[in-house]
Structures are given as C-alpha cells and as structure tokens.
Amino acid sequence: MLDFNSHFHLSMDWDWLFEFLKGMVKPVAALTVVLLAVLLSFMQNLGLEKEMIYSIFRAFLQLSIIGFVLQFIFNQDNSGWIVLAYLFMVSVAGYTAGQRAKHVPRGKYVAGVSILAGTTLTMFVLVVLNVFPFTPRYIIPVAGMMVGNAMTVTGVTMKRLRDDIKLQMSLVETALALGATPRQTTLEQVKRALVISLSPVLDNAKTVGLISLPGAMTGLIMGGASPLEAIQLQIVVMNMLIGASTVSSIMSTYLCWPAFFTKAYQLETKVFSSD
Incomplete structure (x- = not known):
C-alpha cells in the first residue's frame, strides 16, 4: 500500500494534467466559430468541411503535443x-x-x-x-x-x-x-x-x-x-x-x-x- 507521502507526491504529479484539462475548456468552447465556418461552407457548397475539421483537429493535436514538449524543455537546465x-x-x-x-x-x-x-x-x-x-x-x-x-x-x-x-x-x-x-x-x-x-x-x-x-x-x-x-x-x-x-x-x-x-x-x- 502507498503511504501518505507517496500518495501526496503522486497527486502532485498529476496536478499539471488536471490544470491542462481545465484550461482546455475555453479552447473547446471556441470551436463554436469553427462549426459556424463548417456550416457556411456546407451551405455554400464549398466542399471545405472535411478540410476545416481536419485542420482544426491537427492544430489542436500539434499544439497540445508541443505544449507538453515545451513544458519539459523549460524545466530542463x-x-x-x-x-x-x-x-x-x-x-x-x-x-x-x-x-x-x-x-x-x-x-x-x-x-x-x-x-x-x-x-x-x-x-x-x-x-x-x-x-x-x-x-x-x-x-x-x-x-x-x-x-x-x-x-x-x-x-x-x-x-x-x-x-x-x-x-x-x-x-x-x-x-x-x-x-x-x-x-x-x-x-x-x-x-x-x-x-x-x-x-x-x-x-x-x-x-x-x-x-x-x-x-x-x-x-x-x-x-x-x-x-x-x-x-x-x-x-x-x-x-x-x-x-x-x-x-x-x-x-x-x-x-x-x-x-x-x-x-x-x-x-x-x-x-x-x-x-
């Protein structure tokens, strides 16, 4: 079994993840304007809906990954x-x-x-x-x-x-x-x-x-x-x-x-x- 100190440190280790997920609420809410762009593309028969969704998904993924990478690098001397x-x-x-x-x-x-x-x-x-x-x-x-x-x-x-x-x-x-x-x-x-x-x-x-x-x-x-x-x-x-x-x-x-x-x-x- 984990003692109190081990449990405390384990909890601290995951605090950054909870903070990250909490901070993603606003970026996710901002997807509303992207959905508006997708809707307009569909209504105008532009055929850009898939590319818009793919682009924003890729941007989310890339920025999230680079955020973790930079966080790691910034903590290194x-x-x-x-x-x-x-x-x-x-x-x-x-x-x-x-x-x-x-x-x-x-x-x-x-x-x-x-x-x-x-x-x-x-x-x-x-x-x-x-x-x-x-x-x-x-x-x-x-x-x-x-x-x-x-x-x-x-x-x-x-x-x-x-x-x-x-x-x-x-x-x-x-x-x-x-x-x-x-x-x-x-x-x-x-x-x-x-x-x-x-x-x-x-x-x-x-x-x-x-x-x-x-x-x-x-x-x-x-x-x-x-x-x-x-x-x-x-x-x-x-x-x-x-x-x-x-x-x-x-x-x-x-x-x-x-x-x-x-x-x-x-x-x-x-x-x-x-x-």
Whole structure:
C-alpha cells in the first residue's frame, strides 16, 4: 500500500494534467466559430468541411503535443534542448519551403541551409547584444517566429526566381550568348524575386499597430503586461523578423541559381521543362 507521502507526491504529479484539462475548456468552447465556418461552407457548397475539421483537429493535436514538449524543455537546465528544438524547427521549415519550390533542384536543402543561416545570424546578434537571454523560455519562441517567417519568404523567393527565369528564357539565353555570366543574366530576376517575397514582411512592419496588434504584443497585454512593455518587445520582434527573412531569402538565391545553369554556362532546360 502507498503511504501518505507517496500518495501526496503522486497527486502532485498529476496536478499539471488536471490544470491542462481545465484550461482546455475555453479552447473547446471556441470551436463554436469553427462549426459556424463548417456550416457556411456546407451551405455554400464549398466542399471545405472535411478540410476545416481536419485542420482544426491537427492544430489542436500539434499544439497540445508541443505544449507538453515545451513544458519539459523549460524545466530542463540544459542548452542542448534549445539547439535540438531549433534544428527541428529549421528542418521542418526547410522541408516545407522546399515543397513550395519543388521544381528547384535540391530545394529542401537550399531552403534549410538558407533558413538556418538567416535565423542563426540574427539570433546570435540578439544574444550577443543581450536583447534576449539564452534560455529556452526566450530563445525557442523567438526562434519559432523567425524560422516561420524565413520559411515563407525563402519558399516564395525560390519559386519566383525559377518561374521568372522560365518566363524570360530567351532573354537569359541571349545574354549568355553575348558572354554574360549566369549571375549577371539573372540579376533582374533575383531582384524581382526578393522584392516580391520581402514586400509582405515590410508592409507588415509599416502597418503594425495601425491595422492589427501582432501576436507577441497581444499575448503580453492579455498576460497582464503594460502596453509600453508590449511594444518594446514587438519592436524587437519586427526587427529580427526583417533581418532573418532578408538574410535567408538572399542566401537562397545564391544557393539555388547555380542549379539553373550547366557548367558550360547554359540554361539547364530540364529544370524549366516541368510545372
């Protein structure tokens, strides 16, 4: 039989689960708006009902799992867990961005390395300047925001660059025939791809606080922080997102454009033959 102390510790061990289930009441109640969306989809014959239900179920499952994982990592006094979590996020982001630019040779590798370079450099600067302490509670959420934005920008950059070169193949081939290097012939396409991919990030920075309150700022305010403290963190977040996204997108162009050409400085036609 268990003595009193053992029973007490066992009860304490399960308190976190009871608190978690109690806290899930409101998220479950919020499913009402999803059911409304499902009903509207059905009434309009959109055929999105199954995808909506699957998406929200997957989000619930993923967030619940990552919540337990983060709770475990936050309780560990080991920086190795930070690196492991960060590399996992970069791997998933690289795969996802590579899927968007699936016609770019070694797209997943290029995206992964680009995201790793951009976010690592940005994170290193923030830690060195003591903007954030190197602890799981700060680094993992911050890294997640940077990796997510870098993933989106990198995927768009790679896809757009490849599509633009395909649309202007004759112009590129003419420039190559006149003696231009591959980098010179695709300079305008690279610029266009970067401008298009980075524009949403820059537009978001221009309108932040005017149209909507970003997630980090909203979370702090709802958590009890003063608006002034919230905007200080949000300014840091916007700066790091622009920095990481810019480095990652530029890096992706340098890594992927050589695959568009042969060693003889000719277009690699098989890269542009499929869609």
